[in-house]
Amino acid sequence: MSNRFRFLGGQRGVWRVTGMTAVSGAGLDPVAAVDVVNNASPDVPDGTSWVLQGFTSNIRYATTTELRTLQAIQQPPGRPDSTRAALIPLKKTSQWWDLPQDARRRIFEETSHHTEIGLRYLPPIARRLHHCRDLGEPFDFVTWFECAPEYSAAFDDLLAKLRATEEWSFIEREVDIRLERAHG
Numbered sequence: 021m022s023n024r025f026r027f028l029g030g031q032r033g034v035w036r037v038t039g040m041t042a043v044s045g046a047g048l049d050p051v052a053a054v055d056v057v058n059n060a061s062p063d064v065p066d067g068t069s070w071v072l073q074g075f076t077s078n079i080r081y082a083t084t085t086e087l088r089t090l091q092a093i094q095q096p097p098g099r100p101d102s103t104r105a106a107l108i109p110l111k112k113t114s115q116w117w118d119l120p121q122d123a124r125r126r127i128f129e130e131t132s133h134h135t136e137i138g139l140r141y142l143p144p145i146a147r148r149l150h151h152c153r154d155l156g157e158p159f160d161f162v163t164w165f166e167c168a169p170e171y172s173a174a175f176d177d178l179l180a181k182l183r184a185t186e187e188w189s190f191i192e193r194e195v196d197i198r199l200e201r202a203h204g
């Protein structure tokens with residue numbers, strides 16, 4: 021599997037868009053559907069309005085214990101009953117990127133408890149983090165989450181908790197795109 025993922029917003033696609041919200045900064049053009057493409061091909065089908073892209077990478081912040089806990093309980097995207105998804109591209113401020121690694125880790129976990137909060141929602145929520153800052157993309161990260169319909173409310177609860185953290189005060193652009201697809 022390539023570590024490159026592209027998200028094609030357009031008129032057709034496996035995932036039907038059920039909502040698009042500009043949470044911070046500029047939104048994205050409204051689309052009817054999103055396709056997730058896991059290869060490095062530059063081909064973009066006719067009718068595509070926008071493309072978000074990124075790559076999975078090594079960890080930056082997680083400690084040995086956090087990583088072991090994550091690996092023990094997390095489930096990958098693609099489960100047949102995961103018919104709901106969220107595609108949330110994010111950009112952090114230059115103040116964030118100017119901080120040294122230890123200060124960013126402190127805000128990310130010791131102050132904001134990102135991993136500690138997130139772990140409470142596993143395994144029902146599956147996640148995949150894509151980095152794209154170093155590709156010169158308009159966002160720094162493209163995040164992807166999947167769950168069964170009965171966990172959609174829990175996902176909203178998780179998002180509300182994270183958006184209230186100090187980490188989120190460094191987010192300058194965030195678009196929340198909700199999707200659904202037919203059962204597996």
Ligand code: HEM
Nearest residue numbers: 078079080081082108110135138139141145147149161163
């Ligand atoms: C589902 C539960 C979640 C868990 C268990 C979780 C866990 C993690 C962990 C462990 C990392 C650090 C990876 C590393 O060491 O490099 C991380 C990074 C990140 N997560 Fe989450 N997360 C969750 C939900 C979310 C949500 C809902 C969002 C956004 C809407 C999000 C956005 C991000 C971003 C943008 C990063 C990268 C931060 C940076 O490098 O500055 N996460 N997450």
